[in-house]
Amino acid sequence: MDLYGFPAWIRIEHWINVLFVTLLVRSGVEIIATHPKLYWHDDSRPGSEWARFTRKTMPRDRLYDTLDEEESYSPLVSLPGRRKLGMGRHWHFFAAILWVLTGAVYIALLFATGQWRRYVPASWAIFPQAWHDLVTYLSFRLPSRLPGEPFDALQKLAYALVIFVLAPVAILTGLAQSPAVDARFPWYLRLWGGRQRARSVHFLVLLAFLAFTAVHLLMIAVWGWGRENSLMLFGHGDAPAAGLWVSLVVIAAIVAVNAAVTVWSLRRPRSVQRVLGAVVTAVRRALLRPAVSRQRYPRAAVSARHRVNGRPPDSETYKIMAVHGFAPWRLTVGGLVENPLVLTLEDLRALDGRQSQCVLHHCIQGWSSVGEWAGLPLRDLIGLVRPLPQARYVCFLTMQDTGRDEPGAPGEGHFYEIVDLRLARHPQALLAYELNGGPLPIEHGAPLRLRLETQLGFKMAKWIHDIEFVSDYRLVGHGMGGWREDNVYFDMEVEI
Amino acid sequence: MGTAGGHEIRRGPLATVVLRYTGLGRLAGLLEYFAFALPRTTTTAGVTLLAGLGAVHAYLIADATADPAYLIAYRELIAAGASAAAVLMTLRRPARAGWWLGSAVSAVALAVHLVSRTAGLPRMPQLIGRWDCPLGTVTMGAAALFLALHGSVLAGVNVAFPRRRDWHD
Structure with a gap:
C-alpha cells in the first residue's frame, strides 16, 4: 500500500475539515463570550472560576444577572461577534454536524482502504523513534521520515492523537453540555466529573487544537510549504510552485467563506436562524428530542447560590403582589381548552400531585446550578383543563416587560415562551412554586415558573401569569416560538 | 491602573x-x-521549567568536565540558582523572591546561551554557530518560557502560590 502520497478523498476531507474547524472555533468563541468564565464545579459559584476571559467585574452593591456578564468579542475571533449568541450557536451546531459527518466518512474510509496505517502506529518502536525525532527537531534539524510514509514518527503520533483522541473528546464533551443528554443519562455527566468539568475540558481541547494547528503550520513551512501543499493538493510533491499558490488560494477561499457567513449573520440573522435552524433542528429532533429527564440529584448537591438570568418585573402591580405574598396573583389558563381556569397560588398549592425534583439547571450561556424545585406537574394541569384536539402548543406569558425590566435587552414586549404539548407532558415538566424547600424567590420567577429539565434555562419562563393552549406558535410574537427566539434568534427547541 | x-x-x-x-x-x-486562578498549577509550571533548566546545567557539569573552569562554575551557579528559586517559589513568604531569582537565573542562562552562539565565550570559540545542540534549545525554551510565565504573573494574567484570586464575580 502506498502511504506516501495522499488519495483524493483524504485531500478533499483535509480541506473541508479546515473550513469546518475554523467555523467551529470562531463560533465556539462566540458561545464562550456569553459567559466567559470556566469552572470545575457544577454550581458555577461566582468567584470560583478557574479562568475568565472578560474585563468586566460585577457590582457588589446592586442586583445583577448573568446577562450583565456577557462579553462582546470582535468578529475577527468570533462568529459572528458582537454578542450574538444565537448566531454563534447556529453556526457551531451546523458546523459540528457537518464536521462529525465528515469525520465519520473519513474514519470509515481510513479503515476501509487500509490508510489507517499512516496514522495508527504498528509497533512500540515508534515511541523511541519519536523521542529521537524530538531531539533532532531540538537540534534544528529535520528527522527522517518513516519508510514509505510522508511523516516522521513524532508527526505520526501527533496526527493519531488529534484524530483518535482530541476529536472524539471534543465531540463527547460537547454532548455532555446537552441538558437532554445529561437529564436522560446522568451517569454520562458523572463520567466527565460534571457539567462544568466537561465544559472546561471542551475548552482545553480547543486550546489543544489551536496549539496543534500552530505547530502543524510551522512544520509545513519548515519542511517546505510548496512541496507539502503539493502533496495535500495534488497527491504528490512534484509541483511545489503550484502547491504554494493553490494553497494560498484555498486559504483565501476559507477566509472568504468565514467573512461571508459573518456578514450574513450580522446583517440577516433571521435568515440564518431559519436556514441553519432547519438543519440543526432536524438532527436535534432525531437524536435528542426523545430524551426524557431521569435526574435525581441528592439534596447535598444543591448549589448554595443558584445563579440567575433575567430581571424581575419592575412594576407597581408586581411589587404589591410580592409584598402580599402573591395573594392577589392569579394564574389564567385558557386558549384551546375545554375547561379554562383561574387559579390563585393557594389553589395551586392545594391541588393534589405536588412534585419535587432535584436537578441540574443548564443555562444557554454555559453556567449551571443544582436546585430542588417543587410544584405542580404540568401534565396534571393539562389534565385539568383538557386541551382541545387542535391544541398543539402551550404558551407561557409572563409579567416581565423586557423593554422596561431589561433596558439593555435587544427587544421589547412581554417575555413569553412556547413549548409543544409532548414536551409539556414530560414527567419532570413542572410549574414550580418552591425552590430548595422555600417559596420561589422573586429573582427565580416568583410566584410561578416553568421547569423543563431536558431544555436550556431560557425556555423555563419565570413570573408566569397566563398559560394559553394554541394550535400554532407562528401566530404569536414574531412567530419563532418565544421571546428569545424572536429577538435574539435562539432555537425554539433547545435540547443542546 | x-x-x-x-x-x-x-x-x-x-x-x-x-x-x-x-x-x-x-x-x-x-x-x-x-485571567486564570490556578496558583498551584502556575507555580508547578514555573518549578518544572526551572528544574529543566537546572537539570540541563547539572548534566553539563558532569558531562563536559574539560570545559574552562569559569564555565563549570557558571553552570554550577545556574543549577544552584534554579534549584534555590524553585524551592523558594513553593514556600509561602519567600515565594515572590523565588520568582524573581528564577527570572534572574533564566535571563542570565538565556543571555549566556545566545552570546555563546553568536559573539562567543572566552576559550570556547567552538560554540559559535552551534545551534544544533538539543540541550541548548531546551535551555533557551525553558528560560524563555519561565520569563514569559513570570511576566504573566506580573501582568495579572496568572497568580502564583501562595496568592489567590479575590474574585467575587
Whole structure:
C-alpha cells in the first residue's frame, strides 16, 4: 500500500475539515463570550472560576444577572461577534454536524482502504523513534521520515492523537453540555466529573487544537510549504510552485467563506436562524428530542447560590403582589381548552400531585446550578383543563416587560415562551412554586415558573401569569416560538 | 491602573508611560481579557521549567568536565540558582523572591546561551554557530518560557502560590 502520497478523498476531507474547524472555533468563541468564565464545579459559584476571559467585574452593591456578564468579542475571533449568541450557536451546531459527518466518512474510509496505517502506529518502536525525532527537531534539524510514509514518527503520533483522541473528546464533551443528554443519562455527566468539568475540558481541547494547528503550520513551512501543499493538493510533491499558490488560494477561499457567513449573520440573522435552524433542528429532533429527564440529584448537591438570568418585573402591580405574598396573583389558563381556569397560588398549592425534583439547571450561556424545585406537574394541569384536539402548543406569558425590566435587552414586549404539548407532558415538566424547600424567590420567577429539565434555562419562563393552549406558535410574537427566539434568534427547541 | 479578568493591577508612572508610547499598551489591553486562578498549577509550571533548566546545567557539569573552569562554575551557579528559586517559589513568604531569582537565573542562562552562539565565550570559540545542540534549545525554551510565565504573573494574567484570586464575580 502506498502511504506516501495522499488519495483524493483524504485531500478533499483535509480541506473541508479546515473550513469546518475554523467555523467551529470562531463560533465556539462566540458561545464562550456569553459567559466567559470556566469552572470545575457544577454550581458555577461566582468567584470560583478557574479562568475568565472578560474585563468586566460585577457590582457588589446592586442586583445583577448573568446577562450583565456577557462579553462582546470582535468578529475577527468570533462568529459572528458582537454578542450574538444565537448566531454563534447556529453556526457551531451546523458546523459540528457537518464536521462529525465528515469525520465519520473519513474514519470509515481510513479503515476501509487500509490508510489507517499512516496514522495508527504498528509497533512500540515508534515511541523511541519519536523521542529521537524530538531531539533532532531540538537540534534544528529535520528527522527522517518513516519508510514509505510522508511523516516522521513524532508527526505520526501527533496526527493519531488529534484524530483518535482530541476529536472524539471534543465531540463527547460537547454532548455532555446537552441538558437532554445529561437529564436522560446522568451517569454520562458523572463520567466527565460534571457539567462544568466537561465544559472546561471542551475548552482545553480547543486550546489543544489551536496549539496543534500552530505547530502543524510551522512544520509545513519548515519542511517546505510548496512541496507539502503539493502533496495535500495534488497527491504528490512534484509541483511545489503550484502547491504554494493553490494553497494560498484555498486559504483565501476559507477566509472568504468565514467573512461571508459573518456578514450574513450580522446583517440577516433571521435568515440564518431559519436556514441553519432547519438543519440543526432536524438532527436535534432525531437524536435528542426523545430524551426524557431521569435526574435525581441528592439534596447535598444543591448549589448554595443558584445563579440567575433575567430581571424581575419592575412594576407597581408586581411589587404589591410580592409584598402580599402573591395573594392577589392569579394564574389564567385558557386558549384551546375545554375547561379554562383561574387559579390563585393557594389553589395551586392545594391541588393534589405536588412534585419535587432535584436537578441540574443548564443555562444557554454555559453556567449551571443544582436546585430542588417543587410544584405542580404540568401534565396534571393539562389534565385539568383538557386541551382541545387542535391544541398543539402551550404558551407561557409572563409579567416581565423586557423593554422596561431589561433596558439593555435587544427587544421589547412581554417575555413569553412556547413549548409543544409532548414536551409539556414530560414527567419532570413542572410549574414550580418552591425552590430548595422555600417559596420561589422573586429573582427565580416568583410566584410561578416553568421547569423543563431536558431544555436550556431560557425556555423555563419565570413570573408566569397566563398559560394559553394554541394550535400554532407562528401566530404569536414574531412567530419563532418565544421571546428569545424572536429577538435574539435562539432555537425554539433547545435540547443542546 | 489596569485590569486582568476584571482584577485590578496597580501600575507605576514609568509603566504607564512605557505602555502608552511603545504600543505595548494595546497588547496589555488584550491581556486584560485573560485571567486564570490556578496558583498551584502556575507555580508547578514555573518549578518544572526551572528544574529543566537546572537539570540541563547539572548534566553539563558532569558531562563536559574539560570545559574552562569559569564555565563549570557558571553552570554550577545556574543549577544552584534554579534549584534555590524553585524551592523558594513553593514556600509561602519567600515565594515572590523565588520568582524573581528564577527570572534572574533564566535571563542570565538565556543571555549566556545566545552570546555563546553568536559573539562567543572566552576559550570556547567552538560554540559559535552551534545551534544544533538539543540541550541548548531546551535551555533557551525553558528560560524563555519561565520569563514569559513570570511576566504573566506580573501582568495579572496568572497568580502564583501562595496568592489567590479575590474574585467575587
